[in-house]
Amino acid sequence: MPGQEIWLHPILSFEPSQAMLTELHKRIGVFVGLVTCLLLPMWASELYCYVVLCCFVAGGTLEYWTAVYSNVSSREDWAVYVILFMAWFLPTAAALQIYNGVVGHTRLxxxxxxQLVVGDSAQLIVGRSIGRHHVCVKLSPKKTLEGYIGGFVLTFLYGAMVHGWSPVNICVVYVFGCAGDLYFSAIKRRLGIKDYSRVLSSHGGLLDRIDSFMFAANALVWKAAFLSPD
Known part of the structure; x- marks a missing residue:
């Protein structure tokens, strides 16, 4: 039917671009590095996990204030960025002190x-493959409705089948992960910058990479602390 051809054509005719293949190769390389240098040692050692998470927060904090210092001059704006900083730093710092007794380091x-490896990558791949309806254009121009939905489906399947997570926990980390990405994107737009730093070259700064995980991890820890770990 003609109507079906219109809807099916973008999917059936899709061919991965060179830029997408390059991005995918970069993400595979990052994933291998994450597994080798971070994930496996973090899984094996509570102390190593804690140190890495503290380094994440410390590095993100340094990048945040460096970006603010370089782009803000008025006292009024500084007050705004202090509030925006406290909104994510205080719960994160507190979560660092209790997460091991609440959810355990392996759950984190x-x-x-x-969220960070599978969720973000799934959103990117699905969004660039079949994404047509852009959402939150002012905050993150490349985000699409198809990317969010497809990313959720793939993340849900992975979390449930590989790690045996409950549907509630998967939904919590995915939704709050997306919120974290948009939150830090909004701050970047306000500062007029593309990335918080260039420490990771084309991947931007550390805070650009852990923004979604920071919100997702906070949501997981505080849900377990006040409601239920499952």
């Missing part, structure tokens, strides 16, 4: 894999 490593 699983959260890192599910």
């Amino acid at each position: 490593v699983e959260c890192l894999i599910i």
Whole structure:
């Protein structure tokens, strides 16, 4: 039917571009590095996990204030960025002190894999493959409705089948992960910058990479602390 051809054509005719293949290769390389240098050691050692998470937060904090210092001059704006900083730093710093007794370090490593590695990559691949309806254009121009939905489906399947996570926990980390990405994107737009730093070259700064995980991990820890770990 003609109507079906219109809807099916973008999917059936899709061919991965060179830029997408290059991005995919970069993400595979990052994934291998994550597994080798971070995930496996973090899984094996509570102390190593804690040190890495503290380094994440410390590095993100340094990048945040460096970006603010370089782009903000008025006292009023500084007050705004102090508030925006406290909104994510205070709960994160507190979560660092209780996460091991609430969810355990292995669960947090699983959260890192599910949200940061699988979730973000799934959104990117699905969004660039079949994404047509852009959402939150002012905050993150490349995000699409198809990317969000497809990313959720793939993340849900991975979290449930590989790690045995409950549907509630998968939904919590995915939704809050997306919120974290948009939150830090909004701050970047306000500052007028593309990335918080260039420490990771084309991948931007550390805060650009862990923004979604930071919100997802916070949501997981505080849900377990006040409601239920499952």
